[in-house]
Amino acid sequence: MRVLLFIVTIICLGNCYATGGFYAGIGAGYSSIINIPQSGLSFANGSTGSQETPAFTTALYGGYNFNQIVGVQVDYNIAFNGQVSGYSINQQLFDAAVLLHLPFGIFTDTLKGFSLYAKGGIGYSNYDFDGQLITCTTCINLPSSTYAFIPVYGLGAEYSFSSLGIRAEWDYSGNVIAPNFGSNQVQLNSNMYLLSILYHF
Numbered sequence: 001m002r003v004l005l006f007i008v009t010i011i012c013l014g015n016c017y018a019t020g021g022f023y024a025g026i027g028a029g030y031s032s033i034i035n036i037p038q039s040g041l042s043f044a045n046g047s048t049g050s051q052e053t054p055a056f057t058t059a060l061y062g063g064y065n066f067n068q069i070v071g072v073q074v075d076y077n078i079a080f081n082g083q084v085s086g087y088s089i090n091q092q093l094f095d096a097a098v099l100l101h102l103p104f105g106i107f108t109d110t111l112k113g114f115s116l117y118a119k120g121g122i123g124y125s126n127y128d129f130d131g132q133l134i135t136c137t138t139c140i141n142l143p144s145s146t147y148a149f150i151p152v153y154g155l156g157a158e159y160s161f162s163s164l165g166i167r168a169e170w171d172y173s174g175n176v177i178a179p180n181f182g183s184n185q186v187q188l189n190s191n192m193y194l195l196s197i198l199y200h201f
Contacts, residue, residue: 020064020065020066020067020068020071021064021065021200021201022062022063022064022200022201023062023063023064023065023165023198023199023200023201024060024061024062024063024198024199024201025059025060025061025062025165025167025196025197025198025199026058026059026060026061026196026197026198027058027059027061027167027169027194027195027196027197028056028057028058028059028194028195028196029057029059029192029193029194029195030054030055030056030057030192030193031053031054031055031056031057031077031079031082031091031190031191031192031193032052032053032054032190032191032192032193033052033053033055033079033082033089033091033127033188033189033190034050034051034052034053034188034189034190034191035050035051035052035053035084035089035186035187035188036050036186036187036188037049037050037140037185037186038177038183038184038185038186038187039183039184039185040138041138041140041141041183041185041186042136042138042139042140043084043085043086043139043140044085044086044087044133044134044135044136044139044140045085045086046136047085051084051085053082053083053084053089054082054083055079055080055081055082055089055090055091056079056080056081057077057078057079057080057192057194058077058078058080059075059076059077059192059194059196060075060076060077061073061074061075061076061196061198062074063099065099065101068101068103068105068106068115069100069101069103070098070099070100070101071099071101072096072097072098072099073096073097073099073119074094074095074096074097075093075094075095075096075097075123075171076092076093076094077092077093077094077171077192077194078090078091078092078093079091079093079190079192086132086133086134086135086139086140087129087130087131087132087133087140087142088129088130088131089127089128089129089130089188090127090128090130091125091126091127091128091188091190092125092126092128093123093124093125093126093152093173093190093192094123094124095121095122095123095124095152095173096121096122096123097119097120097121097122097152097153097154098119098120098121099117099118099119100117100118100119101115101116101117101158102115102116102117103115104116113159113160113161113165114157114158114159114160115157115158115159116155116156116157116158117155117156117157117158118153118154118155119152119153119154119155119156119171120151120152120153120154121151121152121153122149122150122151122152123149123150123151123152123173124147124148124149124150125147125148125149125150125173125174125176125190126145126146126147127145127146127147127176127178127188128144128145129142129143129144129145129146129178130144140185140186141180141181141185142178142180142185142186143178143179143180143185146176146177146178146179146188147176148175148176148177150173150174150175150176150189151173151174152171152172152173152174153171153172154169154170154171154172154192155169155170156168156169156170157169158198160198160200163199163200163201164197164198164199164200165197165198165199165200166195166196166197166198167194167195167196167197167198168194168195169192169193169194169195169196170191170192170193170194171191171192171194172189172190172191172192173189173190173192174189175187175188175189176188176189
């Protein structure tokens with residue numbers, strides 16, 4: 001058993017850290033921001049059910065891979081001008097996460113450079129609201145903004161060739177409550193779907 005562990009360690013020292021190091025990326029995609037009315041309130045159109053807000057999203061990120069398996073990453077994402085019945089919404093999300101890669105190059109050279117990964121961490125999510133149209137006494141009436149520290153997790157696929165790479169990723173950011181006038185108005189969370197290009201330094 002010790003001999004096997006020694007062999008795996010030697011292999012990892014010789015190869016795992018070869019793909020480690022710093023990287024940075026930029027991307028764009030689509031966000032689905034979920035708005036859930038609270039306190040018996042409704043949207044301007046009278047609906048009391050949740051509404052999805054589609055929004056264009058941009059992403060900037062940077063990270064460090066300790067080896068082929070484990071890395072850390074910080075992200076900054078902005079979702080622009082999502083429209084809901086009665087108001088518009090923007091989201092800014094800053095988060096830090098640990099990434100765990102499954103590098104397929106370990107199993108076959110034909111898939112060298114390709115990996116699937118999972119990420120998990122904590123983020124700061126800020127939502128801004130604008131253009132409110134309040135048409136009833138029980139309608140949602142939002143503050144100008146709301147924010148919270150929230151859990152963040154996601155899944156993705158990456159392919160690296162030379163120093164460049166491409167990614168497809170899904171990220172989820174947890175619930176944020178928007179209170180106003182002494183009661184909770186709406187609960188928000190988001191799913192981000194992103195395509196990006198990254199550079200390994």
